[in-house]
Amino acid sequence: MINNLQMFGFEALWSPYYFLTICLVTVLYFFIIGRWRGNFIGAEAVSRKTKAYFVISMVLLYICKGGPVDLLGHFMFSAHMTQMAIVYLVIPPLFILGIPPWLARSVIYLKGVKPVFEFFTKPLIALLLFNGLFSLYHIPLLFDFIKTDMTLHGIVSIVLFVAAFCMWWPLVNQLEEEQTLSSLKKLGYIFADGVLLTPACALIIFANHSLYATYTDSSAWVQALSLCVPPSMIASLGQLAPEMFNTLPPVEDQQLGGVIMKIIQEIVYGTVLGFIFFQWARKEREKETYMPDFSEPQDIKSKEIPSTPPLN
Numbered sequence: 476m477i478n479n480l481q482m483f484g485f486e487a488l489w490s491p492y493y494f495l496t497i498c499l500v501t502v503l504y505f506f507i508i509g510r511w512r513g514n515f516i517g518a519e520a521v522s523r524k525t526k527a528y529f530v531i532s533m534v535l536l537y538i539c540k541g542g543p544v545d546l547l548g549h550f551m552f553s554a555h556m557t558q559m560a561i562v563y564l565v566i567p568p569l570f571i572l573g574i575p576p577w578l579a580r581s582v583i584y585l586k587g588v589k590p591v592f593e594f595f596t597k598p599l600i601a602l603l604l605f606n607g608l609f610s611l612y613h614i615p616l617l618f619d620f621i622k623t624d625m626t627l628h629g630i631v632s633i634v635l636f637v638a639a640f641c642m643w644w645p646l647v648n649q650l651e652e653e654q655t656l657s658s659l660k661k662l663g664y665i666f667a668d669g670v671l672l673t674p675a676c677a678l679i680i681f682a683n684h685s686l687y688a689t690y691t692d693s694s695a696w697v698q699a700l701s702l703c704v705p706p707s708m709i710a711s712l713g714q715l716a717p718e719m720f721n722t723l724p725p726v727e728d729q730q731l732g733g734v735i736m737k738i739i740q741e742i743v744y745g746t747v748l749g750f751i752f753f754q755w756a757r758k759e760r761e762k763e764t765y766m767p768d769f770s771e772p773q774d775i776k777s778k779e780i781p782s783t784p785p786l787n
Contacts (some may be wrong), residue, residue: 488543488546504529519577525572529569529574540558553728556732557732563635567640572647575649579648597655598664601644604638609672613675615687646751647747662755672740673737676736677733679732679736682726
């Protein structure tokens with residue numbers, strides 16, 4: 476498989492344009508939290524952990540969208556679903572955790588941004604928006620149409636990422652004033668998130684035939700492949716077919732993709748669920764520690780007031 480991918484060249488495997496974009500965003504981030512930090516109200520020093528979250532999110536984004544995973548996703552549906560799972564379930568929470576609170580406030584509290592941001596990050600709206608868009612995207616007719624149009628594919632990818640950001644915001648944001656969900660509600664939010672994503676995965680896992688023409692029809696596949704490989708290079712390689720790059724039959728590869736998506740989802744949601752639960756338990760223990768015990772009467776000793784000497 477790797478040897479077959481090499482024929483498409485270094486640019487298709489490791490996009491230099493995407494690499495430069497990621498580098499520029501990362502450099503800008505470090506300038507903002509470093510040299511330019513004094514221009515922001517309430518700016519504080521950023522911890523190493525926060526910086527690490529941001530850098531990891533950028534590295535994963537490049538690997539998934541600018542690296543071999545993106546090219547492989549045009550040959551194998553299972554690779555496509557792995558890419559989707561990482562880009563929309565792993566990267567957004569890391570990205571949010573990598574933004575210091577003072578920087579987040581300076582952006583989302585802008586006059587034109589605040590009302591729109593508050594609307595789309597309302598838990599119910601964010602939950603339905605992301606899962607609804609994700610499910611619509613994987614309707615076969617829409618999927619094949621989007622995968623063969625470069626402009627539309629770019630727009631949909633950005634919209635899905637923004638929707639994923641909004642979906643994760645109520646769960647992992649670090650702003651005290653944006654904590655709209657209690658720990659118990661967060662647990663319910665994650666559970667509902669998992670339930671809403673299940674139908675799309677189930678449709679893919681239990682289908683007994685190939686759903687997507689871009690992985691079985693040669694003409695549609697070549698058209699989709701041209702989104703990340705120059706058409707001139709594709710033409711120079713002669714006759715190509717999707718089965719040349721996939722060792723699994725299309726149906727099995729499709730089912731594997733649905734299983735991978737569900738497994739990654741369960742791992743990510745389970746990790747967040749455990750973190751929220753233990754955080755909640757720790758807060759409850761702290762409350763019990765500092766709460767006075769009124770079950771027993773308090774032993775209050777009144778101070779003796781010296782008696783006034785009798786007046787003669």
